[in-house]
Amino acid sequence: MSSYIIQGETGPWEVVIGLEVHAQVISQAKLFSGASATFGGEPNTHVAFLDCGMPGMLPVINAECVRQAVKTGLGLNAIINRRSIFDRKNYFYADLPLGYQISQFAHPIVGEGTIILDLKDGTSREVGIERLHLEIDAGKSLHDQHPTKSFIDLNRAGVALMEIVSKPDMRSPEEAGAYLKKLRAILRYLGTCDGNMDEGSMRADVNVSVRHPGEPLRTRCEIKNVNSIRFVMQAIEYEAQRHVEVYEQGGIIEQETRLFDSAKITTRPMRSKEFAHDYRYFPDPDLLPLEFSEEFVNEIKASLPELPDAKKARFVGEYGISPYDAGVLVAEKETAMFFEAAAEGHDAKAVANWVMGDLFAALNRTGKDITESPVKPENIGKLVDLIKDDTISGRIAKDVFEIMVETGDAPDKIVEERGLKQVTDTGAIEKVVDEVIAANPDKAEEVRGGKDKLLGWFVGQAMKASQGKANPGILNEMIRKKLLG
């Protein structure tokens, strides 16, 4: 349970959050035309006559987009509606040449589902999915190219989107962030959306309201098109605080659409709010109902990959790692694959620690993705084995790992070439210990006189003298024996 509460003058306030995510469907062609759905391209080259609103053109649905929507619905444990209807959502905008967006209103392709959030404190929480529907994207406007004109590129117009609407089940910015991360992970595992918020292939509209706990819902505001998880969390924080201030000063919140200003970290009303949208939805007469069979759904179900929640449970059961660690490892499909390749036949808990600790840090430092990791997964397994069979100490292993990052070499090769093998030969260790004690007679006397704390100092000195290669267990015992008898 999160306890994100805003303490106001009139008592504690709870934040209520719902998210509408627009996820671009991965497909070759657009939802209703044969033009390319690929990101980028020279302006207006991925445009069929339908996409630029030429008269007489008819939409024909792309089978793959239907499959992708059903697949996503199954991944969200949602009800699949085998009959759904396309409607026209009417509004005028320069990047919407049809004058309407083809969308689904009363009868979406996917109904209620659930998504499980993995929170930072290791707990989980369920958030309801209200619906998922298919619709077309609009074109792109560039406003900074000309003093009095906007430039319009319709390459994106008509690309399939899934609008995924949550129930107002989230209560903190952290939960909203966890929701987006989890949804993105599911979409990526399924291969139905690349989840890339920078390129705009996943965008979020955020609905925020506040209330005193136990009260019915109050008026919400919708913050449009927020394009990073961090911005979503910041927008919620700002907006909730704004609501509390308005209420506590005796004001009222009006339902409105707002924009997030990422430079100022504030929200402001859209200027067009005086022309509040009146979409006049009606069934698109160019499109018959979308219908498919139970077998169609079952075939897709049979093709589903292992999803993050199932993988997480398996990692906990199979590898004995904690639910939190498993959650971190499955958050990205590529990380999970890397971990499994590294853990294969080795101490999985130790491998998990190396992956989440030193490897993540090294990737962060070098700005690399796990798929570009200089350290091969099997080499992490080998490194763990070298520590386990006492070939090297844990301390030396850290150095070996850094060399692995730099050179990409296997750890056994590094240990061999650089002579980093741990010294377990008691004779050799004894020699080092004797030398250190002989060089520090006063301190040795102090230890014998009862100053136990100095034992650690001797261990450090002797370890240093062995260049870190002495087996720490043997070394410790040897020093105790020599000094305390």
Place this chain on the structure above:
Amino acid sequence: MSLDKATVRKIGFLARLEIPEEDLEGLAHELNGILGWVEQLAQVDTEGVAPVASVSQMKLFWRDDVVTDGNMPEKALANAPEAVDGYFLVPKVVE
């Protein structure tokens, strides 16, 4: 159902039609006539009849996910009042 002048003005705005003030009254009258005609349909008893999406016996046709169209920017832009560097140019619309 009866439309007043204000509603007709709003419908005009939503459709981006400029309707002179003196035409609103007459237009409201005409639209009310059409609505009245459509309302006669309500007299038909449709109890227990599923809504019909189309009178044709067709099923929705599905296309394969293959790129078969596009790559004709000069044609897409042919009717544009203004175009530069492959873009449509429109009066600035900015939020």
